[in-house]
Amino acid sequence: MSSISPAIAKKRVRKIGGSPLNQLGSFLFVLPYLIVFALFLAYPIIFGISVSLQHWNPMIGSGGFVGLGQYLGLFNMQSLTAQIFWTSFMNTAIFVVISVPFLVGVPLILAYLIYNAPVKGFFRAIFFFPSILSATSVMAVWAWLLQTQGGPINQIFGLHIPWLVRQPWAWVSIDLVTVWWSMGFNLIIIYAGITQISDTTISAAAIDGAGFLRTFRSIVVPQLRNVLSVVFIMSTIASFNLFAQPFLLTGGGPGQSTTSLSQEIYNQGFGLNHMGSASAMAFMMGLILAAVSFVQYFMVREGRS
Amino acid sequence: MLKGSKRLKLLATSGIVAATSLSAFGVAAQAASVTDITFWTSGSPNGVTQIVAQFNKAYAGKYHIDFRAIPYSNETTIVNSALTAHRGPEIMEESLTFSTPYAVQGLEMPIEPFLKAAGINPASDFPGAMWNGTTVSGVHYVAPTDGLPTMLYWNKAMFKAAGLNPNNPPRTQQQFVADAMKLTKAKQGVWGFVQEPGWPAPFEFPSLLGQFGGREANPATKQMLFNSPAGVKALTFMHDAIFKWKFSPQNASAHESYNLFLQGKNAMMMTGAYDYASTSQKLGKNLGFSTLPVIGTKEADFLGQNYWWVFKNPALNATTNQGISLFMKFFYTHSLELARAGVLPVWQPTLKSVAFKKIPGDAAQAAALQTGILNPLITGWGTAGSYLYNNINEALIGKMPIKQALDKAAQDMHQTLYQSLN
Numbered sequence: 001m002s003s004i005s006p007a008i009a010k011k012r013v014r015k016i017g018g019s020p021l022n023q024l025g026s027f028l029f030v031l032p033y034l035i036v037f038a039l040f041l042a043y044p045i046i047f048g049i050s051v052s053l054q055h056w057n058p059m060i061g062s063g064g065f066v067g068l069g070q071y072l073g074l075f076n077m078q079s080l081t082a083q084i085f086w087t088s089f090m091n092t093a094i095f096v097v098i099s100v101p102f103l104v105g106v107p108l109i110l111a112y113l114i115y116n117a118p119v120k121g122f123f124r125a126i127f128f129f130p131s132i133l134s135a136t137s138v139m140a141v142w143a144w145l146l147q148t149q150g151g152p153i154n155q156i157f158g159l160h161i162p163w164l165v166r167q168p169w170a171w172v173s174i175d176l177v178t179v180w181w182s183m184g185f186n187l188i189i190i191y192a193g194i195t196q197i198s199d200t201t202i203s204a205a206a207i208d209g210a211g212f213l214r215t216f217r218s219i220v221v222p223q224l225r226n227v228l229s230v231v232f233i234m235s236t237i238a239s240f241n242l243f244a245q246p247f248l249l250t251g252g253g254p255g256q257s258t259t260s261l262s263q264e265i266y267n268q269g270f271g272l273n274h275m276g277s278a279s280a281m282a283f284m285m286g287l288i289l290a291a292v293s294f295v296q297y298f299m300v301r302e303g304r305s
Numbered sequence: 306m307l308k309g310s311k312r313l314k315l316l317a318t319s320g321i322v323a324a325t326s327l328s329a330f331g332v333a334a335q336a337a338s339v340t341d342i343t344f345w346t347s348g349s350p351n352g353v354t355q356i357v358a359q360f361n362k363a364y365a366g367k368y369h370i371d372f373r374a375i376p377y378s379n380e381t382t383i384v385n386s387a388l389t390a391h392r393g394p395e396i397m398e399e400s401l402t403f404s405t406p407y408a409v410q411g412l413e414m415p416i417e418p419f420l421k422a423a424g425i426n427p428a429s430d431f432p433g434a435m436w437n438g439t440t441v442s443g444v445h446y447v448a449p450t451d452g453l454p455t456m457l458y459w460n461k462a463m464f465k466a467a468g469l470n471p472n473n474p475p476r477t478q479q480q481f482v483a484d485a486m487k488l489t490k491a492k493q494g495v496w497g498f499v500q501e502p503g504w505p506a507p508f509e510f511p512s513l514l515g516q517f518g519g520r521e522a523n524p525a526t527k528q529m530l531f532n533s534p535a536g537v538k539a540l541t542f543m544h545d546a547i548f549k550w551k552f553s554p555q556n557a558s559a560h561e562s563y564n565l566f567l568q569g570k571n572a573m574m575m576t577g578a579y580d581y582a583s584t585s586q587k588l589g590k591n592l593g594f595s596t597l598p599v600i601g602t603k604e605a606d607f608l609g610q611n612y613w614w615v616f617k618n619p620a621l622n623a624t625t626n627q628g629i630s631l632f633m634k635f636f637y638t639h640s641l642e643l644a645r646a647g648v649l650p651v652w653q654p655t656l657k658s659v660a661f662k663k664i665p666g667d668a669a670q671a672a673a674l675q676t677g678i679l680n681p682l683i684t685g686w687g688t689a690g691s692y693l694y695n696n697i698n699e700a701l702i703g704k705m706p707i708k709q710a711l712d713k714a715a716q717d718m719h720q721t722l723y724q725s726l727n
Contacts, residue, residue: 058385059410080720147558149494150565162556165502166702251503251559252691255699270382271688272721273406 052279059273070280081268081277085284087256088264095260096239098171102179103235104228107187112216114187115194124191131184139248142177146249164250170258174245182238186231193227194220229300233293240289261285340628343371346398347380348451348611352646353398356639360632368628388412388616395621396629398450398613401439402680402687407614408441409684414615416448422627423634430637430653434677435610441682446614449651450636451643453609454673455508456578459593463488463495463572474573474593478542478600481573485552488572497552498573499562500543502701505576506694508607512575513539515678516601522681522718529719531693532711535601540700540707542600548703556702577609578673581666582647594666596673608677610651649674685722692717 052070055063074085107127114123130138145153146163154161163173197220205215221228242260246252252259265285269278346353350372357372373394375383380399387393397404407413420427427436427448435449461471467488475481485497510531511521519535522528530536546553563580565571567587574580575597585592597606615621615629640650644661649670655661656671680686696714699705705713 057410059388059406059412061389080717143559144564147561147564148556149496149499149554149558149561150568150570151558162558162702164558165556253503253695253698254702254704255695267688267691270379270385272685273381273385 048279049283051275052283054276056275056279057273058269058275063276066276070277071284073277074280074284081274084256084259084264085261085281088259088261089285089288091257091259092240092242092261094171095174095242095258096236099175099178099239100232100235102175103183103186103239104232106179107183107190107231108221108224108228110183111187111191111194112220114191116212124188127187128184130181133181135181135244136248138177138181139244142173143249146173166254167257170250170254174242174249174258177249178239178242178245186235189231190224190227193224197223225300229296232300233296236292236296237289240285240292339366340368340624341371342368342396342625342628342632343373343394344396344398344632345373345375345384345394346611346613347375347377347403348398348400349646349648350374352640352643352648353636355642355646356636359639359642360635363635364628364631368631370632393616393618395618395625396613396615396632398611400687401447401610401612401682404447404612404614405441405682405686406684407616408444408446408682412617413446414617414621416445416614419615419626419630419633420448422630425634425637431651432653432656432674432677434608434674434679435651438679439612439682447612448614448633450611450613452649452651452670452674452677453577453579454649454670454677455505455512455575455597455607455609456581456670456673457593457595457597458566458574458576458580458584460566460569460572460588460591461593462588462591463569464593467572471591471593474595475598477598481598481600482550482552485546485573486550489552491551491554494570496554496565496571498546498575499557499565499571500546500553500701501557501559501562502698503559503694505562506543506697506701507690508577508609509543509575510539510693510697511607511678511680512597512605513542513600515605515607516597516599516603518602520681522683522686524681524683527683527719527723529715532708532715536711537708538601540697540711543697544700544707547701578649578666578670579609581670585666594669596669596676604676605678606673606676608674608679610679683722689718689721692721 053067054065057063073079074082076082077086110123110127114120114127117123143164145151148154148160148162148165151163153159153163161169163169201219201223202215205219210218241262243262243266246258246260247263250258252263261281262285265278265281268274268281344357353374354372357370361369381403384393384397384399397407404413417427425448427445431449432452435452436445439445439447439449457474459471459474464471464474464484467484469484469487475484481498488497489495514521514531514536517535517538519533519539520530522530547555562571562574562576563584566574566584581594585594596604613633637650637652637655640652640655641658641660643650644655644664644667647666649667650656650661651674656674661671662668680690683689693711693714696705696710696717700707700710
């Protein structure tokens, strides 16, 4: 075994630390990212925080510093701003609760079925296809399919369901369309996870007499725990950002029952020019989302340990 | 010393360079003498593009209109971003309600000096309904460019099949209800009229409200007025179409009135003139198209519209202002191009012209301008209006009593707009 003299070791350590020139070289490598980060992430966040602390009209700029007034206003239930914030927050929370299980469960089942199917590539492409379509085109087609009187779905099945006009059907429709449209990514991630499960484990289970369902329940799902937790957190964040589906399918109705928080922030900021309260709403939404994600992550980590 | 041939080459090259520089300078000098005027619209570019091209040709070398059509869906975002960056247009065309915040914030120039310089007399050259009452704090900042009235569409073939005179559409509430009931065969999915709980209420409700003698709001007092007895009567008619007379299906989805109309399963629509081209193409001679029947006590017709204004801009000078005036006059005097493209002009000489009256559908729309009503000029009206239409929606699906729905909307809108105005 070769030994290194203290002098050489010292020299190497100095080299790892690098000369100022080397450090500058390293810095130059990360500089492009730093510039992009500073311009498109750090600055907008800081500017957004600054706007949320002021009355801000996008046409004329600041209308005066109000400190935490916009944030505190979101808890003053006498004000309409607080009422619409929490109403739209509850609407969004309802959507998260009803959509996330389907956005994880349906792709999980489909991924397992595709894994065991003969033409995997074909089915993967079929189920992923809706994800590449634009929100506008998807919603326009579904708005037509789900019409009450002349909509093809009601016509074909001889139904008279007011899919987009009354509750709970409006949520059912939004959830149905969301799952159809956006499960492709989850399916691909979960499918990739299934392919990482050792064949030996699955073969051993088969030798022990585990059937199709038992293998799914006792081998596949537990082995996918980490993948599913990531998909679960990503789906929760995506669902919290609900915007296009109610905006284009139900117009936020019936009444305001499907108006999402993102939609309300947009209305406040760009419709009413209340950019200050819109920014405060957005940061509040971000904080809530961070808290929910943290709890989810913590629960998954606890479960794993 | 340079040899003769080399000297010649050098001289030739110098000559070419000098000539190129001079011609470039000439072009630059010419370009510098052209005054560019930026003009943005979120309305239909149909017809406008042709007028702009004609203007640019007629005033080549002097003025150039830099025209841009921006998407209606996020117009405020685009315009506000441009204004913040001091890159806003000189002339902006949008619907009336969008103009108000800019006027209130002092970002618009009074329009009358531009019109006066162009020799335009707004009181006589525009329909009164589109000029009167379009002031902010008593000042006219905007002038109309086109109109989009609420119209009655009817399917003549369905009228004929039901034993009704296809050329005699209903003109009163009584006739409308009687005809609609006669046209309805609910079991076969055929309706006399489809009352959607959502769209096109923003066209239909203000029209009916006006017909019953009501107003949406008073900008001077910031008071909501649509929850008046007139408002209740207007919404009651819409409600009764579904629940009392039952000539409309319950829970109609968005666009269902239009889709069923095209399929021959809805005999009448009351909506904006924007559907004229497509319904006319589909139904051909079977399409009936006229002003609204009098559901209330007098004629009134909500007008969708576009207006234009001039943004305050440090770059504006006498030459630019003159160019803007010239372009405005040119636009109005060539507004037959709009009519040919399916857009209703508002320039009285065009409206009265023989050529205009020959264009199918346009004469009927022009009649609606006489009894037109506009949204109130209140900052944020467009967005805050969603409270009104969400509550109308609740009433029309039978979830909320009519008066309660309107009162709730009035309360929410007042709070939003009061906050908006302060």
